[in-house]
Amino acid sequence: MDDDANIQKTGNKYYEFKDGIISKETRKQIFGIDSYKHKNQDAPVKEDVAFEPKIEEEIQPIKMNHVETPENTLPPWMRGKHIETTPEIGGLDVDTFKRPSKGIQIKANFGEEISEDYPEQAPPKYVEPKKTEVRQAFRAHTPTSNYQLPPLTLLKKVERSADDKPEWLVEQVERINQTLIDHAVEGEVAQSKKGPTVTRHEISLEPGVPVKRITSLQDNLMMNLAAKTLRIEAPIPGKPFVGIEVPNKIADIVSFGNVVDTDEFLEDHKHPLKVALGEDIDGTNIYVDIAKMPHGLIAGGTGSGKSVCVNSILISLLLKNRPEDLKLILIDPKMVELTPYNDLPHLITPVITDPKMAATALNWVVDEMEDRYKKFAGTRSRDIGSFNENVKKGFIDEQKMPLILIVIDELADLMMVAAHDVENAIQRITQKARAAGIHLLVATQRPTVDVIRGTIKSNIPTRIAFRVASFTDSTTILDGAGAEQLLGRGDMLLKEAERPIRLQGAYISNNEIDAVIDFIRQQTTPQYILKHEDLRHIVQAKDTIDDDLFAQVAEYVVSENSCSINGIQKEYNIGFNRAQKIATLLEQYGIVSPAQGTKAREVLIDMLSLREILEKLGL
Ligand SMILES: Nc1ncnc2c1ncn2[C@@H]1O[C@H](COP(=O)(O)OP(=O)(O)OP(=O)(O)O)[C@@H](O)[C@H]1O
Structure with missing residues (x-):
């Protein structure tokens, strides 16, 4: 115009x-x-x-x-x-x-x-410019209508020897009785229970004979029986006997296929997190409900049977849970044990092998837990059970929440790289995730106090101990002796309550594991919620926070509600470049707005949100 x-x-x-x-x-x-x-x-x-x-x-x-x-x-x-x-x-x-x-x-x-302010030039990039929001809303898995649970035909079953009293067992009884006579202990073997790998001889003592007389004979009994290990239970909980557990001459394998093929396991629809562990000395199948655990620590030396145990837990869960009902986060810094599970539709994220990414994923779980609690509060649900029940009845217009299990196979590797973050996240998850349907299983080869720290231990009540090298290691896991006397290869102590029980772990072969995984993978593809690329971005961003003043400056700008390079410089008596670098990091974390020409950056969050960010960053 x-x-x-x-x-x-x-x-x-x-x-x-x-x-x-x-x-x-x-x-x-x-x-x-x-x-x-x-x-x-x-x-x-x-x-x-x-x-x-x-x-x-x-x-x-x-x-x-x-x-x-x-x-x-x-x-x-x-x-x-x-x-x-x-x-x-x-x-x-x-x-x-x-x-x-x-x-x-x-x-x-x-x-x-x-x-x-200073005219701000484009700041140097410390991380890739892409901003990543780790916290993503939990997308429910689109159910596959014709999804089939894996059939038991994929698993092997083994017939076991029916001979309860082989010759070597009778011989063991005679040697124990003779040792008692030799040491003037009034008592004898009342009965013997042959388990899959150990036999428990139950000794009845005459009235007035102290139980400790038997424990003091441990070394003599070991020698007379020519046993590699020997464990004494004095007394056996709930029984008027002292138990002497001696390894069998010939060990039986407890086949996973046998342990899961029972109504007690398959038909128990009320406990989807019930898993098959093995068989005790009495020949009873032992199952544990992870929902009741609610978190577990699995420890044992190398070759003791931890990985087989973790696999039998995971396969138990896959036999009974559809991808929309159970989600898994598998962390395997050793890169061998859990990687076969990649591409399973149950996974929230592909198997994580990087310890730093693992720490970030654990923080994601903490956020998911908090979100779940907010949803419970908003819908007056007590826990995940009542929330899902209300969804089913149509009282809540939401999607069903899946249960979440996190498995860490080798905690020591995580603790070496990101101890603070990992310990923090584990502590928070274990303290209150139970009602949110989030559970944690942690396995380690190094049951030492620098790996299983007090805060982790005190919040993980269920312990599964395999053979360890020393009494001290046993105490770290079980708060008592015993694990150092185990035989290895699946021989374990399960401690849920006061006294641990001994059982032989169910054995599942790699072929069986692959068969179950393949059966599931053929039906549906994974719908990852957390992409490794996103986790990597967060890790890279965290790595760039190499300035000790970051947290202080962040608190300063939020409390002042202003972020000028000039102000930061004056307040902390630092140079322009350092102040600008911190401001750029503050921008990358969404604490302040991008530079707006000559204007000071805008502060975008309040102190409460800042504290959450700093906590996630472990600052
Ligand atoms: N329940 C079991 N029944 C029979 N044999 C078993 C059982 N568990 C483990 N084994 C035997 O012990 C070997 C080592 O087991 P596994 O790989 O589970 O040990 P691990 O504790 O995970 O060792 P690492 O920490 O070195 O990985 C297995 O290859 C298998 O031969």
Whole structure:
């Protein structure tokens, strides 16, 4: 539009408002700038080289002709603004200024004070520019309508020898009785229970004979029986006997296929997290419900049977749970044990092998747990059970929450790299995740106090001990002796309550594991909620926080509700580069807005949210 047309339309040659838009040309004439990209129109006038520079400490308001323009023809940002007019002077009288020197308070065009900062150049990138939000809403798995649970035909069953009293067992009884006579202990073997790998001889003592007389004979009994190990239970809980557990000459294998093929396991639909562990000395199948555990610690030396145990737990769960009902996070820094489970539809994220990514994934779980508790509070549900029940009945318009199990196979590897983060997350998960349907199983080869720290141990009540090297290691896991006397290869002590029980772990071969996994994988593909790429970005971002002042500066800018490089420099007496680097990191964590030209960055979060971020970062 030309000037005449403007005057005809609006009574003014400078405005050609259409939907509140001012033309480029007019804008340039008034303000000497081409665009008003910034929403805040109180921003200072930019330097225009076409004008004669004039340095002043205070900018005077722009003086411009009074324009008789109907209010509604002004752009929204100018309506209602007080504009000083000088009617006698024709044309515009616009003062433009050279950028003032650092730190000077200047007045912007419309008289409001703003603080001038360093002109910020594009900051160096410390991490890839992509911002990642780890916390993603839990997407329920789209159910596969024709999904089939793996059949038991994929598993082997083994017939065991029915001979309860082989010759070697009778011989053992005779040697025990003879040892008691030799040491003048009044008592004898009342009965013997042959388990799969050990036999328990139950000794009945005459009244008045101290139980400790038997424990003091441990070494003599071992020698006379020529046993590699021997464990004494004095007395056997719930029985009037002292138990002497001696390894069998020939050990039987407890086949996983046999242990799961029972109604007690398959038909128990009320306990989807019930898993098959093995068989005790009495020949009873032993199952544990992870929901009741609610978290477990599995420890034992190398080759003792931990991995077989973890596999039998996982396969037990896969036999009974559809992908939409149970989700898994598998952490395997050793990169061998759990990687066969990759691509299972039950996985939240592909098997994690990087310890730092593992720590980040654990923090994701903490967030998921908090979200779940908020949902429970909002729907007056007590726990995941009642929440899902209400969803089923249609009382809550939400999707069913799946149970979540996290398995860490080799805690020591995580503790070496990210001890603080891992310990923190494990502590938080184990303290309150039970009602949220989130459970944790932690396995380690190194049951030492630097790996199984007090906070972890005290929050993981269920312990599964395999053979360990020393009494001290046994005490770390079980708070008592016993695990150092185990035989290895699946011989274990399960401690849920006061006294541990001994059992032989169910054996499942790699072929059987593969068969079950393949059967599931053929039916449906994984729908990962957490991508490794996202976890990696978080880890990289965390790695860049190499400045000790980061947390302090973050708290400072949030408490001041202002983030200027200048302010940070002054407050912490640091140089420009360091202050700018911290500001860039604050931006990357969503604490402050990106640099806005000469304006100070905006603070985007409150102190509570900041503390959450810092906690997640372990700061
Ligand atoms: N329940 C079991 N029944 C029979 N044999 C078993 C059982 N568990 C383990 N074994 C035997 O012991 C070997 C070692 O077991 P596993 O790999 O589970 O040990 P681990 O404790 O995980 O060792 P590492 O920590 O070195 O990985 C198995 O290859 C198997 O031969």
